[in-house]
Amino acid sequence: MNRDKGNVLVFGGYGQLGQCLQAVVGSANERLVFLSSQQANVANEEQLVSLFNHYKPTIVVNCAAYTAVDQAEDEVEQANVLNADAPATIAKLCKQFDVEFIHISTDFVFEGNKTGLLSETDDTKPVGVYGQSKLAGEQAIEQIWEKHFIIRTSWLYAPFGNNFVKTMIRLGKERTQLNVVADQVGTPTYGIDLANVILMFISQPERAYGRYHYSNEGAASWYDFAHAIFEINQLQVKLLPISTSAFPTKAKRPAYSVLDKSKIKQQLAIEIPHWRDSLKRCLNFSQSIE
Ligand SMILES: NC(=O)C1=CN([C@@H]2O[C@H](COP(=O)(O)OP(=O)(O)OC[C@H]3O[C@@H](n4cnc5c(N)ncnc54)[C@H](OP(=O)(O)O)[C@@H]3O)[C@@H](O)[C@H]2O)C=CC1
Numbered sequence: 428m429n430r431d432k433g434n435v436l437v438f439g440g441y442g443q444l445g446q447c448l449q450a451v452v453g454s455a456n457e458r459l460v461f462l463s464s465q466q467a468n469v470a471n472e473e474q475l476v477s478l479f480n481h482y483k484p485t486i487v488v489n490c491a492a493y494t495a496v497d498q499a500e501d502e503v504e505q506a507n508v509l510n511a512d513a514p515a516t517i518a519k520l521c522k523q524f525d526v527e528f529i530h531i532s533t534d535f536v537f538e539g540n541k542t543g544l545l546s547e548t549d550d551t552k553p554v555g556v557y558g559q560s561k562l563a564g565e566q567a568i569e570q571i572w573e574k575h576f577i578i579r580t581s582w583l584y585a586p587f588g589n590n591f592v593k594t595m596i597r598l599g600k601e602r603t604q605l606n607v608v609a610d611q612v613g614t615p616t617y618g619i620d621l622a623n624v625i626l627m628f629i630s631q632p633e634r635a636y637g638r639y640h641y642s643n644e645g646a647a648s649w650y651d652f653a654h655a656i657f658e659i660n661q662l663q664v665k666l667l668p669i670s671t672s673a674f675p676t677k678a679k680r681p682a683y684s685v686l687d688k689s690k691i692k693q694q695l696a697i698e699i700p701h702w703r704d705s706l707k708r709c710l711n712f713s714q715s716i717e
């Protein structure tokens with residue numbers, strides 16, 4: 428099958444990452460079909476079957492997910508329906524219709540005890556319901572259908588949707604002082620950069636299926652990230668670094684989840700922007716669309 432042609436269905440097409448993909452493909456887009464949660468409810472197999480029949484896609488990109496990390500601790504079933512069962516159903520249909528499957532996963536599949544870069548083959552051991560449900564989704568896809576790309580990413584933000592950058596800017600305007608955890612380390616990822624990478628996987632002639640890690644370059648704590656957000660935005664906020672124990676949350680989060688991106692860099696022959704540079708681009712973009 429010629430993967431350069433044919434429809435690409437995007438489930439969760441109006442979430443944070445879905446909107447980044449929309450922004451990147453632009454108005455000249457003829458190939459990607461962005462579907463909302465109403466148009467493509469990933470928990471509704473019957474609806475998905477009629478979409479496969481109608482659009483006859485060559486590729487499906489799944490940006491739909493349950494992403495409320497703390498809430499997932501109370502809504503285990505709902506998190507599993509969207510993050511574990513739905514990817515399994517999509518993989519099954521992709522196999523049935525011979526469609527490639529691009530799925531997005533998370534650094535939260537890791538326990539966070541290793542203090543070195545995490546590669547695609549490192550052991551997983553999620554510490555919360557969200558991570559557990561995402562890992563179950565990955566495992567189902569890998570068992571069901573070989574023509575898949577699973578891209579694990581971390582700390583996603585963009586001008587669209589809900590994310591840490593927007594939360595910090597909102598809180599920074601409301602409060603004079605903010606406490607942010609400094610002992611959880613990972614890498615922020617600009618959704619637009621990830622969207623560009625997804626487009627590369629869509630169009631790359633060589634189909635090297637499997638698991639990939641993608642984030643921006645560098646490492647930061649949430650405190651470092653918040654500090655950079657306020658610095659670039661020139662917001663005067665008293666920012667205090669605190670420990671995780673001083674900021675109790677319902678869900679436990681990995682202490683360290685910096686991803687090793689060697690595999691994707693080699694496969695796509697790309698250089699990845701540093702998170703600070705991407706953050707600046709995001710904040711400029713946000714101002715231009717305000
Ligand atoms: N956000 C982050 O920091 C990170 C995210 N990821 C992963 O990246 C992917 C994209 O995340 P992101 O864009 O941030 O997430 P969002 O929460 O912004 O978007 C999720 C989308 O899923 C949709 N959705 C919810 N329920 C259904 C359903 N039953 N059927 C179809 N769609 C549904 C939502 O639609 P609606 O709003 O209408 O309910 C929403 O558009 C996810 O797989 C996530 O796990 C990985 C690492 C970090």
Ligand SMILES: Cc1cn([C@H]2C[C@H](O)[C@@H](COP(=O)(O)OP(=O)(O)O[C@H]3O[C@@H](C)C(=O)[C@@H](O)[C@H]3O)O2)c(=O)[nH]c1=O
Pocket residue numbers: 494495496533534535580581582583590591594598605606607608611649674676680
């Ligand atoms: C709002 C706030 C958060 N924090 C801490 C809590 C937490 O440890 C950390 C991040 O908080 P958030 O809840 O915004 O981020 P969170 O939703 O945990 O982010 C995660 O989302 C899922 C979907 C992923 O896949 C992960 O890669 C990651 O991006 O910041 C503070 O220390 N101070 C604050 O004022």
